[in-house]
Amino acid sequence: MSDDTAASASDPVAASHRDSVETRYGAPTIVSLSDVHGYLDRARSALLTLSDHDEFDPIVEERDDGLLHWAGNDYVFVFNGDAVDRGPDSAGCLDLVARLRDEAPDGHVRQHLGNHEWFCLLPNDPGDGSWYCDAVPDERRRAMYDAIVDGDVAVAYEGYNYTYSHAGQPDGVDPAAVNDEAAAAAADLRTVVGTPEDDLRAVVDRFGEYPVFDAGIHILDGGDGHVKGPGAGPLWLGFDHLPAAAPPQIVGHTRHEEPTRTGNVVCGDVVLNNRETPGGEAVLVETPDSLCALVRQADGGVELREV
Structure with a gap:
């Protein structure tokens, strides 16, 4: 059984831990990473920036098996969506996040749905067959639905001064509300996996009953500007449509x-635009008093930047 399939068998995450860092004793530092899109080497490099900078304890450590494991320090790790597609090892990226979730204390690894994870929930993807999400086995789809119902995978998380979601919203995102809605949708849709009702159009229409997923419907209609434009939801909205005065979000x-x-909103999607050259991958690091980025340099070093 793969790591991300096994994760669905864990105990459900308490809603308080699912939705907010405020329930955590001791004010753990939040580390976030997003949009690795199947580039496992870049995901590993980004997470190891903490190990490679003198001011931080490691969040992960490489062991004899060659894999990254939770290092045992007091962090909350938010993977902010889009682990899959485009790169060569989507399954490896999913397994990395799931392994860290299994090894960390309960609720210390928060995995968020991106629009590409939403594609993975569908019977088949409206793409051309070249992406990971085009052929996700039903067993893994069920495991992903179960993980959403159990709170292991969600849509949003309340940090100290910023709310985390894959794409954000102009008026902000209420983590409890959108996470509850995503769990309700997953509980509904997982019942049809592998049945005669498991038809792409029918499943997408049922997702459309839940506003957090609504914009995805337009993918099947050829796209009409709404997918990432004004009115798109927190899995889809383009950064250009988040005003500077929006509530603070990552x-x-x-x-x-x-x-x-841009104003109160920070975007951490940097892997794809740097994938052809050394360096550029980064994590965002939030404490109760600060937000910074650790950015991998072309020579392998790490630069600490204010954001």
Whole structure:
């Protein structure tokens, strides 16, 4: 059984731990990473930036099996969506997040749905067959639905001063509300996996009953500007449609060369725009008093930047 399949068998995460860091004793530092899109080497490099900088304890450690494991320090890790597609090892990226979730204390690894994880929930993807999400086995789809119901996978998380979701919203995101809605949708849709009702159009229409997933419907209609434009939900909205005066949020979803701030909103989607050259991958690090980025340099070093 793969790591991400096994994760569905764990005890459900308490809603308080699912939704907010405020339930954590001792004010753990939050580390976030998003949009690794199947580039496992870049995901590993980003997580190891903490190990490679003198001011931080490691969040992960490489062991004799060659894999990264939870290092045992007091962090909350938010993977902010889009682990899969485009790169060569989507399954490896999913397994990495699931392994860390299994090894960390309960609720200390928060995995968020991105639009590409949503594709993985569908019977088949509306793409051309070249992406991981185009052929996700029913067993893994069920495990993903179960993980959403159990709270292991969610949509949003309340940090100290920022709310985390894959794409954000102009008026902000209420983690408890959207996570409850995603869990309700998953409980509904998992019942049809592998049945005659498991038809792409029918499943997408049922997702459309839940506003957090609504924009995805337009993918099947050829796209009409709504998918990432005004009115899109927290898995889909383009960064350009988040006003500077929006509530403080940390998002991914829209490619940048480096962690980028517009007013109160910070985007950490940097892997794809740097994948052809050494360095550029980064994590965002939030404490009760600060937000910074650790950015891998071309020479392998790590630069600490204010964001």
